[in-house]
Amino acid sequence: MIEERRTSITIKDIAALARVSTATVSKTLNDVPGVGAETRKRIRKLVEDLDFQPNASAQSLAGRRTDNIGVIIPHTGSYSMATAYWPILLTSITEKAAARNVNVVLSTARSEEDVDSAYRSILRGKRVDGLIVGAEQFGTRQLAELVFKGFPFVMVGKGSLLIRYYVDVDNTGGADAMTRHLIGLGHRRIVMLAGPEHYPGVTERVAGYRAAMDEAGLEPGVDHCAYHAEAATEAAAEKLKQLLRLRARPTALFVAAGDLVTTALRTTAELALRIPSDLALVAFDDHPFYEHFSSPITAVSQPIHDLGQAAVELLFALMDGREPEPTSRVLPTRIVIRSSCGSAR
């Protein structure tokens, strides 16, 4: 009899060495009652000594969980690393998941197809027990399938009304507060440069801005309104340039998307506008570097880390078959005032 080369040690080996059945070992491993204290101890010792780790695939196949959660977030190529939002969120999620010995299967999606293939491979292939997904990511079809299947997932950012379980920051409140701040400083012609129109969150930020403007009696107008722009494109820069060349130029610009800040700065530089004297500039989504900018950027700071933690908490509840309470979490933002918004005028 030739002993086959064993690539790694299995539950069977432990069982043999402990002179028990594999069932008993399994029970011990999973803290299932029905094993004598002595036996349990003996097995644990063996597991420890041999540094045994059960085969994950076998475990999942045998009906238990995969101990993986999937995270599908937008593709954050170097071009959009101007915001630390996703990295921080991802770190937070990973950290929280690790505390429960759950791994994170990452999928960054650049296109619809990517999302689709990620979806197929990760979800349909049963690689994960739950999913955290960026609100920008899913088409209605996939969403419907997820909901229909009752698959545990939570969305980061409020996507659609269909979604029960989500976490988000208070986009409306943040934008409202920041706009009020500008109004309080004496600004009237305040323009918001927001992200893509159909994006979740964007609408809310615009709404917050609008609410504050309305309350101050500042009717919408060419220099009183929100403009949408795809992130960091030439078109965005053009639109902005045009806006800043109006004879009644806005006195304040609220950049409501992290990756548009650099676009805005370049554009104002081109037009030789000084910040904040010629134009007050504020942003949604803070960044540790803003403090060091030539005109330190005043920004709405989002509790990104907390957002990640909350997402995982919600997801774990769902995975445990509990109804999370509450079913969603909207976290408050905070305004960080630096000098780019200038002082009262």
Place this chain on the structure above:
Amino acid sequence: MIEERRTSITIKDIAALARVSTATVSKTLNDVPGVGAETRKRIRKLVEDLDFQPNASAQSLAGRRTDNIGVIIPHTGSYSMATAYWPILLTSITEKAAARNVNVVLSTARSEEDVDSAYRSILRGKRVDGLIVGAEQFGTRQLAELVFKGFPFVMVGKGSLLIRYYVDVDNTGGADAMTRHLIGLGHRRIVMLAGPEHYPGVTERVAGYRAAMDEAGLEPGVDHCAYHAEAATEAAAEKLKQLLRLRARPTALFVAAGDLVTTALRTTAELALRIPSDLALVAFDDHPFYEHFSSPITAVSQPIHDLGQAAVELLFALMDGREPEPTSRVLPTRIVIRSSCGSAR
């Protein structure tokens, strides 16, 4: 007979519908020869129509690969998001892996224990077919086990001489070039503020700096040498402050770790030193925001995206049982000159 609720469709279902055996379906799925053209076609159609996706756990268990690779990188909590290095690298890796339908299992390690548990769970549990690991991450023990087992893994950053397969940027060359640049501008008292002494990469950056200094005949001295600092600690700030208070204060500071840049800026601000007039400041590792700093930072730019791609290429070769050629890749850096280094003096 009550039909059990089927959670998802299996290879068996396909086989039944196609009136063939599961073996034939499996062969078709895996493009294994030995299936008639007609049969193959019929099966493919069924797979397509039913949107069938094989169960990943079953596949791995049955001896095939997991189609997952693991990535173990340092914990990048919000505090250290001052550098976009890891996020960009991770994105690049994920992107490249996705092109081969390989998922990324992420593990951010904060401590030795984290690494250990990540290692156990991911690797020993056979969750991945290969591993990409940050050079800072592994202790010799795990390293030895990996090498000994012949497990496919590549390191990002040159860790130890034991590592055959790694990718890295040319730390020495980058630091050397930047130091020369400073010397060329007329600086003599140039100090390097580097990361933790034992860190891979750090030593090389110091070596590059030293080489340039030596060649210029600038012997080591209190204001001619490299200082090490844990990232972004109070101690680092203190050391720096002390240094900048010397009567023969350095005229140039080379911050050789991304997350020390803000520390340096805060410290110089505290001492009311103007950059670049009082002190030239340059950094290793560029960031898109540097351009907008009050003194736009001159920096050594690393080809991070390429680094990620290279890492995955190497890893895939190993996973395919091929010897990658070459076995390691050291990518050149590029100096981006902005104004923080000032002009010739």
Place this chain on the structure above:
DNA sequence: ATGAAAGCGCTAACAC
């Protein structure tokens, strides 16, 4: 070219 059957390593009834 196709199928039967033996696992892969584990869990979960169920029996003792």
Place this chain on the structure above:
DNA sequence: GTGTTAGCGCTTTCAT
């Protein structure tokens, strides 16, 4: 308290 055993869904010889 412990062992037996039947799968989980797939791949892979080995017959046919």
